[in-house]
Amino acid sequence: MASEMAPGMPPNTIQVVTLEVKRICRICLSDKRLINVMKLGTRTIQYLTDIKKYYDVQICNDRKSTRLCKSCLRKVDVWRHALKQASASQTIIDFLDSTYQARLKRRMKKGQKKVQKKDQKKVQKNGQKKEHKKK
Numbered sequence: 001m002a003s004e005m006a007p008g009m010p011p012n013t014i015q016v017v018t019l020e021v022k023r024i025c026r027i028c029l030s031d032k033r034l035i036n037v038m039k040l041g042t043r044t045i046q047y048l049t050d051i052k053k054y055y056d057v058q059i060c061n062d063r064k065s066t067r068l069c070k071s072c073l074r075k076v077d078v079w080r081h082a083l084k085q086a087s088a089s090q091t092i093i094d095f096l097d098s099t100y101q102a103r104l105k106r107r108m109k110k111g112q113k114k115v116q117k118k119d120q121k122k123v124q125k126n127g128q129k130k131e132h133k134k135k
């Protein structure tokens, strides 16, 4: 650190770091390994949309930086993948749920039939008993 200090500066002096507004990551303010989102060709629109969606950061050609560091750009990719996976999982969850509901309905119908059969048997038995009593 001492080597970065200006010569003749007393120790423990706070140095002012100047960041070039156009050359910092829009997400984490890093000035290392930057990628200009506007220069990603066909992927630019997808990244602009996703960055707005995930971070609520609107990148456009104004005075502000249009760059993300590699780490933050990778996080956008990871997040996009996670969303796709979640969406695919919901399709499977919905299918399993519908299958479960259908099985549950079939069981309930079978249960009702069994109850109905038991009731019919009871009625028959009661009828027989009544007949016996009548005799």
Ligand SMILES: [Zn+2]
Pocket: 025, 026, 027, 028, 029, 030, 068, 069, 070, 071, 072, 073
């Ligand atoms: Zn970053």
